[in-house]
Amino acid sequence: MDDTAWHHVVALAGGVGGAKLAEGLQQRLGPRLTVVGNVADDEEIWGLHISPDLDSVMYWLAGVNDEARGWGLADETWHTFETLERIGSAPWFRLGDRDLATHLTRTTLLHEGKPLTEVTARLARGWGVQARLLPVTDDRLRTIVHTEIGPLAFQDYFVRHRWEPAIQAIRFEGEGSAQVTAVVQDALRSAEAIILCPSNPFVSIEPLLRAAPLRELLRASTVPIVAVSPIVGGEAIKGPAAKMFRELGEEPSALAVARRYTDFLDGFLLDERDAHEAAAIEALGLHVAMTDTLMEGAAGRRRVADAVLTLAAALRL
């Protein structure tokens, strides 16, 4: 495809699915890609400010991620963590030695008063990321998962409780006060297309939309906004998205994902396995394209990126 047609594309991304598509888009667009990342699963662990969603995207974009483990850095070692265990001080969140360099840098710069946007830019530059990576907000915004065992901070739910407790509701601490940064607002205004990556709708995309006024900016946008479904054959490729749909009373499907975004979405990239859902999604007023959305290897990520860019190009005025 002719990737030179795009001057600036914005992707909203979180988690592994989001990170993979962002990396595929970066293969095509390089620095012409801006990735807006979720901060609502950030956590203070052992005094360190951890941003797992931003870091997943950053490590994939830098090509330093561990594909087999699914999170963190390749060639990671665990000497600090093993020593914390030895001296009886290990937190429930595993911290890799190399990953710690990111957390130490972020924590120190935040303590110095630098906004997360600036800190993230410095980290991304340090790790060699080509695209621009922006947290949606510099303000505090946190996902609180209300479960059968009580309300849990996101990492507590996701890592410590291995997303096992049934969910009753998901709320966002800081909603109403957390503001989309000026640089993200500018990026959205100058974008020629906006892509919702196949990230968890409830805990990666939704908290982005809760930073004010992101949803309103998307509604007001005149450029194509297209989404890639994180649900394939009624299941999530990875993670708790399908389980969350069921626990919140809805059958997981691409259609159910699309319904969440009808107020601003223009196009939807559906997996071939879900072709039977195409008509219902089109009935929502969306343009639908289909491909194999599983992103196997660098070529697979590039292929899905091409498919979503092609859909967006077709929707440009």
Next chain:
Amino acid sequence: MDDTAWHHVVALAGGVGGAKLAEGLQQRLGPRLTVVGNVADDEEIWGLHISPDLDSVMYWLAGVNDEARGWGLADETWHTFETLERIGSAPWFRLGDRDLATHLTRTTLLHEGKPLTEVTARLARGWGVQARLLPVTDDRLRTIVHTEIGPLAFQDYFVRHRWEPAIQAIRFEGEGSAQVTAVVQDALRSAEAIILCPSNPFVSIEPLLRAAPLRELLRASTVPIVAVSPIVGGEAIKGPAAKMFRELGEEPSALAVARRYTDFLDGFLLDERDAHEAAAIEALGLHVAMTDTLMEGAAGRRRVADAVLTLAAALRL
């Protein structure tokens, strides 16, 4: 020797010389030894609270120190630090992966509001230290080295500038407000002997004495107080003690060390190489014993510990 004679001995220690003698004393006394450590070279590095003097003693007492390198932990790796270098965020202070477990634990517990005494006890227990390790104060007390290139925080002088700049004066930030903890005061009152380890007189022992009212407590003490000289043959075994004496206008010698403590000291363990100084030190009113004070290996450390305990025993009423 009959080490069962002692119920409680307090050692004042900092740095490698102090750590070695403390370890020798611990071989004899186990939990009947209390080590009071210096905190004036503590530093905030990359958001972490580092206590190099306390940690040197703690790692030696736990038997986990790196003897060849002279500081830090044995079997250390540097993956976090190398990654900080890779992403352009390395501080000037090298942090080992395993050592980081200590700093992360200390920093987090201090941020939670726990006093350094409690934090140090927890770390020492975690590392398996038999003796009791106490920071002299929970208050802020910092060595500021005034040099030809300006005032430097201690680690800045010692690590970053490799103790090269000539010293003009040494001052202590927090002097006048930093108080000896109640638990250290109790330890000194219940001690049957107090030992000044062969630590740097200017930057390990002096800042201990500047925590109020440590010097007055030593003056008022009725139990034997004995020192082991850190200067042998006019030189320090390790570190800048001899250089500091010269820059501050005095010839480095065991006698020069002894003169600093005449208001409270009872006995002095001199190195055999400095036998010619014995008479002058005795003329200060001190009892002098002699041995080879170089502490080669565990047996060497035990031997010097025995010598100092024997001197103290001879001075008991």
